[in-house]
Amino acid sequence: MKKDIFILGSTGSIGQTTLNIIKNDKKKFCVKLLTTNKNINKIYKQAKEFNVKKIVVFDKDSYLKCIKKFKNSKIKVYNKIEEILKVIKKKSFLTVNAISGIEGLDPTLKIIKHSNILAIANKESIICGWQFINKELKKNNTEFIPLDSEHFSIWSLLKYEKKNNINKVYITASGGPFLNRNLQKIKYIKSKYALKHPNWKMGKKISIDSATMMNKIFEIIEAMKIFDLTINKFEILIHPQSYLHAIINFKNGITKLLAHQTSMEVPIANSIYSKFGNYVLDKSSFDHTKINGSVFMKPNKKNFPLLQILKYKFSGTYFETILVSLNDRLVKEYLDDKISYITIHKKLIKLLKTPYFTKYYSKKPKDINDIKNMVIKVNLYLDEYLQPYKYI
Numbered sequence: 001m002k003k004d005i006f007i008l009g010s011t012g013s014i015g016q017t018t019l020n021i022i023k024n025d026k027k028k029f030c031v032k033l034l035t036t037n038k039n040i041n042k043i044y045k046q047a048k049e050f051n052v053k054k055i056v057v058f059d060k061d062s063y064l065k066c067i068k069k070f071k072n073s074k075i076k077v078y079n080k081i082e083e084i085l086k087v088i089k090k091k092s093f094l095t096v097n098a099i100s101g102i103e104g105l106d107p108t109l110k111i112i113k114h115s116n117i118l119a120i121a122n123k124e125s126i127i128c129g130w131q132f133i134n135k136e137l138k139k140n141n142t143e144f145i146p147l148d149s150e151h152f153s154i155w156s157l158l159k160y161e162k163k164n165n166i167n168k169v170y171i172t173a174s175g176g177p178f179l180n181r182n183l184q185k186i187k188y189i190k191s192k193y194a195l196k197h198p199n200w201k202m203g204k205k206i207s208i209d210s211a212t213m214m215n216k217i218f219e220i221i222e223a224m225k226i227f228d229l230t231i232n233k234f235e236i237l238i239h240p241q242s243y244l245h246a247i248i249n250f251k252n253g254i255t256k257l258l259a260h261q262t263s264m265e266v267p268i269a270n271s272i273y274s275k276f277g278n279y280v281l282d283k284s285s286f287d288h289t290k291i292n293g294s295v296f297m298k299p300n301k302k303n304f305p306l307l308q309i310l311k312y313k314f315s316g317t318y319f320e321t322i323l324v325s326l327n328d329r330l331v332k333e334y335l336d337d338k339i340s341y342i343t344i345h346k347k348l349i350k351l352l353k354t355p356y357f358t359k360y361y362s363k364k365p366k367d368i369n370d371i372k373n374m375v376i377k378v379n380l381y382l383d384e385y386l387q388p389y390k391y392i
Contacts, residue, residue, distance in 0.1 A: 003093035014098035152267035153246035187342030
């Protein structure tokens with residue numbers, strides 16, 4: 001019997017990679033649900049290729065266009081995830097959440113009870129709402145698999161290991177395109193250069209986060225929550241080759257390392273096939289040249305000043321939502337050429353110390369609406385705050 005797959009964010013890079021994997025084994029898997037925000041042309045092609053009868057288009061204007069575009073097809077279009085879940089009676093074998101941004105939290109919470117396995121590549125959902133996600137996972141007996149390469153690696157290395165035997169978890173970082181560049185010399189560098197990641201093909205937002213090292217801050221926060229570990233258990237190591245994704249040193253003297261090529265196919269495919277045995281990757285090999293002569297180093301905090309954010313507490317308060325929202329907005333402004341590269345660093349650090357926000361660091365959101373309201377509050381504040389810095 002075919003296994004049903006739901007894919008949230010099917011038109012992004014993670015969603016497309018997931019579909020490419022499934023395409024080679026259509027006898028085993030059946031895609032039942034696809035979603036996108038605005039990319040109606042791509043989701044139409046995906047729905048036709050995989051014979052998907054139900055899709056969700058979240059953006060209202062795109063949804064209305066989609067209805068007209070699909071009127072002569074057998075594809076049913078919905079605007080909200082809850083609408084489609086009312087008519088889907090059977091739980092998915094696996095749901096992949098590949099939605100980018102904090103907008104992925106609401107669909108995640110709503111689809112958990114309709115999923116046997118939830119695989120997430122959405123950092124913001126975990127960072128801002130893990131307490132709600134974890135509650136739903138336990139309530140509905142839904143298995144969880146982290147899809148980011150670092151977290152999938154940690155998850156894999158921790159199989160058959162006791163958490164209290166962990167001495168240190170090392171999350172590796174490539175260092176991005178500016179690893180050996182002095183921050184003061186590139187403070188006005190254009191975004192097109194920041195987008196040139198040396199190893200990975202990624203979206204624009206995460207590429208900028210890689211350049212500033214914010215993605216590693218997010219990954220540590222995620223790992224703390226997913227694996228229920230304290231921050232002193234983590235350390236960032238620069239590994240320019242991006243071949244080793246996680247290293248765990250155990251108290252018994254054993255150190256485990258997980259390596260794979262710079263392709264999201266590896267964690268995604270192994271997640272999908274986790275119940276079937278090993279996935280067979282075309283041309284799988286061990287590239288010893290990527291480890292020979294490898295130099296591991298601690299990141300230079302002068303060039304990556306955002307790392308000082310790791311001194312804050314991450315205990316499920318509004319801090320995480322404020323951090324994500326501030327960074328999202330500043331990165332967007334930079335990509336739109338409205339602020340400089342150095343402004344992301346300076347203003348994010350300064351804004352986190354602003355009394356307007358610090359008063360919320362001891363308060364916890366009671367539900368997802370509290371998180372949504374905080375996102376709105378942050379952006380309203382930035383609408384006014386960023387005016388003097390336009391086009392810097």
